[in-house]
Amino acid sequence: MHEVRIQPQNAEPASAALTPMMAQYFEIKAANPGYLLFYRMGDFYELFFEDAEIASAALGIVLTKRGKHLGQDIQMCGVPIHAAQDYLKKLISLGHRVAVCEQVEDPAEARKRGGKSVVKRDVVRLVTAGTLTEDDLLPARGANFLASLAMVRHGETDFALAWGDVSTGETHVADLAAETVSDELARIDPAELILTDAARTALTERHLLPPALVPALSVVAPEAFDSETATERLRQALAGEAVDPTAFSRAARAALGALFAYVEESQKGKAVALRAPTSEDAARLMAIDQATRSSLELVETQRGGQKGSLLSAIDLTVTAAGARLFAGRLAAPLTDAAAINARLDAVERLAGDTMLTGRLRADLKAAPDIARALTRIALERGGPRDLAAIGAGISAAVALGQRLGQAGDLPAELVRISEILAAAPQSLASELALAIDDDPPLMARDGGFVRKGYDGGLDGERALGSETRAVVAALQARLIDETDVRSLKIRHNGVLGYFVEVPAGHGGKLMEEPHRATFIHRQTLANAMRFTTAELADLEGRIARAHEAALEIEARIFAKLCGEVLGRTGELRALADALAELDVASALAHLAGTRGYVRPTVDASLAFHIEGGRHPVVEEMVKGEGQSFVANDCNLSGSSEEGGGLWLVTGPNMGGKSTFLRQNALIAIMAQMGAFVPAASAHIGVVDRVFSRVGASDDIAHGRSTFMVEMVETAAILNRATRRSLVILDEIGRGTATFDGLSIAWATLESLHEATGCRALFATHFHELTSLQKSLSRMANVTMKVREWEGEVVFLHEVGKGAADRSYGIQVARLAGLPEPVLNRARHVLTLLEQRSAGAGPSSAVGGVLDDLPLFAHQPPAPERTGPEPDPVADLIDTIRPDDITPRDAIELLYELKKRRDAARRS
DSSP states (O other), X not given: OEETTSOOTTOOOOOTTSOHHHHHHHHHHHHSTTSEEEEEETTEEEEEHHHHHHHHHHHTOOOEEEEEETTEEEEEEEEEGGGHHHHHHHHHHTTOOEEEEEEOSOHHHHHHTOTTOOOOEEEEEEEOTTSOOOGGGSOTTSOOOEEEEEEEEESEEEEEEEEEOTTTOOEXXXXXXXXXXXXXXXXXOOSEEEEEHHHHHHHHHTTOSOGGGGGGEEEEOGGGGOHHHHHHHHHHHTTTSSOOGGGSOHHHHHHHHHHHHHHHHHHTTSOOOOOOOEEOOGGGBOEEOHHHHHHHTSSSOTTSOSTTSHHHHHOOOOSHHHHHHHHHHHHSOBOOHHHHHHHHHHHHHHHTOHHHHHHHHHHHTTOOOHHHHHHHHHTTOOOHHHHHHHHHXXXXXXXHHHHHHHHOOOOHHHHHHXXXXXXXOHHHHHXXXXXXXXXXXXXXXXXXXXXXTSOHHHHHHHHHHHXXXXXXXXXXHHHHHHHTOTTOEEEEETTTEEEEEEEHHHHHHHXXXXXXXXXXXXXXXXSEEEEEEHHHHHHHHHHHHHHXXXXXXXXXXXXXXXXXXXXXXXXXHHHHHHHHHHHHHHHHHHHHHHHTOBOOEEEXXXXXXXXXXXXXXXXXXXXXTTOOOOOEEEEOOOBTTTBOOEEEEEOOTTSSHHXXXXXXXXXHHHHHHTOOBSSSEEEEEOOXXXXXXXXXXXXXXXXXXXXXXXXXHHHHHHHHOOTTOEEEEESTTTXXXXXXXXXXXXXXXXXXXXXXXXXXXXEOSOGGGGGGGGTOTTEEEEEEEEEEETTEEEEEEEEEESOOSOOOHHHHHHHHTOOHXXXXXHHHHHHHHHHHHHHHOHHHHHHHXXXXXXXXXXXXXXXXXXXXXXXXXXXXXXXXXXXXOOHHHHHHHHHHHHHHHHHHHHO
């Protein structure tokens, strides 16, 4: 967390005791509190005092000393200019903020002012986690949002959140209720969050601030969020845009104003490269709270990695912009059935034409990241490669537009994309292709990026600079023809520079008419005479200035091309958006085709009928292990009058309950983002909110136990779920005493059925709850099927009607490796508890077991076998799934059946 307002210890005012350079340093440092100051000195950025100590430890570079201040050594370290990007990346990733201070005048100008004058320096940029624009500092396939949270009090407290990606210009704003602040922050996952100290305190007290965001906070003065000042600031920043700042709420204007001001300050006078903000309506997006995102592992796993998340499993986009859009759609699915079906229409059209989709994806791979290249050019931070990227992006768009146009019979979404691509400014792409060389340097100041033949004057200067010998040879040949002196040579030395040399016998000829006016005598030697000409003297000066002149011409060409690009900003942004949308649609079509996903039926009903549903992440994992995933049906369909269905899921641990619960929530999310789903068929009435309470976690930072977290999350579900919501709950009440937990689970189940009426999956080990099916009309009991064979439990991962008769906890403990004496004692205790609780209640049963002390000294007798003898052959047959076995598996099963049959006969 950063306190932007606080002065650092080493930001001291200049005084007479300071050297001019250190006085300048302290002045600049004081103006930029809270930042590590990269102070330009020659070819290095130097850091002093506490900044040097911090940077030295963070970067692993040597800490040295330079002079003294107030009797103490001045700590110093430095990084070379050419490697500054790598050091910046590391500092920003560690949570530091950097002020880049450059020399803003030529050192020669400083020398003219006197010997003690220092070169003028000033901060040209403030680098923070939320204001990055360079590709090597940014996540290529992820957004890098800077967010601003406003808290406005007038009667009630209102919140508004504005967020934008400085690298692309994408900007949004939303008014929020207090209870949704943490959920929206979790969805957006900003790299940096701007807020006031009062807002931070309010969020902390109400436990609305996600702990992971604390290091990303930037606390600013309350004045930054003044809504009246913000209105005028927005008018200036959005001049020319069809946006009226007064159309936003007071809180929204405050949040946007702080966001724009922060970006403007960080860029130090450069144009703010943010687009006109779009206002997000919470009613149009599926609400997914922070706990649910974590539980379902949408974009990252609960361990913090991306591998194993839903995003990593289904994101097949081929461009960086497409990946960012894909992640955004997954994080915020739609609730408008018409908009969802428009997306699904596009995916279905492409999924039905694999050849077209393959060609589109191949063309898309050639499309660079136009949005980020355009932003760098707008901030005067771009280079020739950015111009080349924009040209290549336009060319790719033209090719894609032609391919789509030739396909015909396109749904509305693809027609719109095709029209935008067809309108790509092809003339600009042609100009850039003519101007920019195939392998341009990173920075324009390095020169050498303009293609040969584009500018005649530049070609001439380059010829002088790099082809001097040929130019001089051509002049020598012409002078020989004019004078008819075949021994004439043009030579060069350090004293005379370039000169014409002829044998002494021909010197007189050059000093006579008609050559006398052309050749100027320089030197006479014993065997030769030396001359110069006005043309040769001019050539010599031009050769000396050639490199500098070439750089000046290239700089003018670069500025002209940048101006042409910026003049088409609106078209290029629309083009970048269209390319990203096409990438997402084609990626989802490819996903559907390669994994057997189907188009879901999405409408405004309360349907939720999944046939043959599969978990998209687990399926890919087991497939990699050569296994097949067991598909299951789920039908929670209901009516608007009565509400949705509610399934009570029982069964053993390791039986697949959590996977089954999660896969149905993931299928709903995928469907409403506009994707095909892993199922044989799916009919989903639009879900307004998804709630998932699966798995145990605590919140030690806020003093919450595992059970307390469970209750807080359950309370949020019961208070916020609606009839259109989808709720999945697992093991409610297991974190406290048996009767307490059972009563809480019982009441929660009744509330979901009677008060909320939502579609819900409720998994539990409280088998007593299954009796509620008699009184709750929309409730159904289902269980995870298992088989037992020779004391072993076989998990079938199938969902069937009915209720589990027990939990098989001891069998799972055995699989986990508990020692055999512990397992034996557990079996004995379980038997005693079950027998005695049947007539005396749990408390009396426990008391009876305690009479058997010492526990492990007591060896329970082997249980007597009752009923018919088990048939090992029949047991094995029960475990066989014919649809899932390979020919080799079938042969091995035959051998195993014969082996067991022979063993049974011998016994």
